[in-house]
Amino acid sequence: MKDDDKAVYLGTDCGATTSKVGAVWGDGTVVSTKLLQRVTRSQDGPAAVVASWVDAASDFLSQHDLTWDQVHGAGLAIPGPYQRYGVLDKSPNLPDTFTGFDVHNAYAGALADRAGRPIPLVVGNDGNLGGVGEAQHVRGRGHGTVLLLAPGSGLGCAFVDERGLPLDGDTLAGMEGGHVPIPLHLLGAKPYPCGCGRTWGCVEVYTTLSGLPYLLEERLEKYPDHELAKSGKPMKERAFALRTLAQNGDPLALEIFDFQAKALGIHVAVMAMAVDPRYVVIGGGLMDPEATSDAFRERYLGVVRDTALPLLWPAQRTTLTIVPASLGDLSQSIGAALVALYRSRS
Template structure:
């Protein structure tokens, strides 16, 4: 008796790589448990590829699956790219990775591990996360879906009515985290530094973990008696404390995340004017039920919506649906697997 076909997805983030998969027959997740490990980017590209392959091997073993069942693999990795499968200078990965042909390296490593060629597709991690979330949020409905996922950086994707992401002519489509923020609507805050090198105040710097050190520096003088103002801990440790403090009602931390929600709301309105989606999915760690409380998530989404609404067209105010992501950390790995599946269907 033949074993069912599967498609796998590798999600390579700046710090953590994850492996997931779907059944070919119905595109349902094989497991809600991701295989996770350090991306290990500081050790170089070969170490990263080795980790991806070990993630696949571990996922197969954990779910009692075999290489013979694998019909394709998708790889989600941050852009931008020089060309398909080749990195350009990426904000959250080492500068030495520029020019890395990750697609060919991973394809070769998969072939060696499987003993045969495995079809591989690769693309922007934000785009692929959007593919996964879009399948969930719209069901059988034909509608476009915008996804924004604040994490280390800002993942962004527009998924068309066929379930595929907008890549753009140079594969830089929907690098929306590096669009400029409307700083005049955010209290005239200064342009923050961004890892991408732009100096115009990238949205990513005001909405994600990467910008929190600068945002904390900006807001902390208002709270001279705050524990973080007195603390001698490194900035990184202070930043990681903010989410917990906000969920306890701390005024400084709440102000910071309220600011991030306003910045994201304005960005949603800006993108809605250009892309006109029916659904906007907000993902990332802030919407993760295992990391934040229902009250925190509800407050963030409320402020986001209130900030976006005045700048939407009247018809959009009646139809646009802003919802939290439902796949959580599964989204990018599952989305990568779905693109591999869709690509296989198109090639037949």
């Protein structure tokens, strides 16, 4: 490209149900905070998913009067675990047809076909790359390390170092913090099975949508007259109503989200023992201003803080800052774009 000032780095976030596209300019600023998302189409197989990513990227460029000639690099945020770099292993949230799929080469090839030339592509864990996006925002010109915990369908976790890059680990399994066992005795909870196959009480099940059916089924015994107790829908479908009910002050829904916030607070303390961050960013849909009320978010974060702080080392209680995420559903696609930019400089 002749005009580096107009260089663009694309980021694609592959979620279990939806995929999102974002981008940054060559100086790291975000091209747009308007979310572009498409259905992931995972049930149609890997080829269909890759095709949908490229189509979404083309739509993004068109919507912002950009061209493929301006694209200097791309990043892809995908769920783990991995057999090796860019090759998926069995995922708790994707069909078995994705096991062994070389997503790096497939997407790189599809991007090259659409752009008419090779585009450097980096691939990383979706939670890790989400942390990169949020880290740039929360620390500004500072250099403090950042821990991200983002409960959604699963629990996205990331640790971002002073350079702005995530901890991946030697087998790309670093910061799979959602599958760390939680101290169940502190919650008075049973060891629910996790989608990853473990039955030791993965923290993901106690903090995310994946565990809501278990929590709801147990607590409905205390609320026999609740509308969800009388529903004939499967427990998983009933659980989808909890977020809306919580916004309206429903006691059952608030009790469940208070429990999840307590579990996440314990996990903040556990992870702080390992990585000693300066900032902890809480992300996910529960922190989305368009999906939850100010009162709900304040209550949730208050429980997280009140649970975590007494469990920290004394020095951490005054230095560690727990804040809500700012990029929302854009964090992972923006983080993927930023890593593509950072890698291009090395």
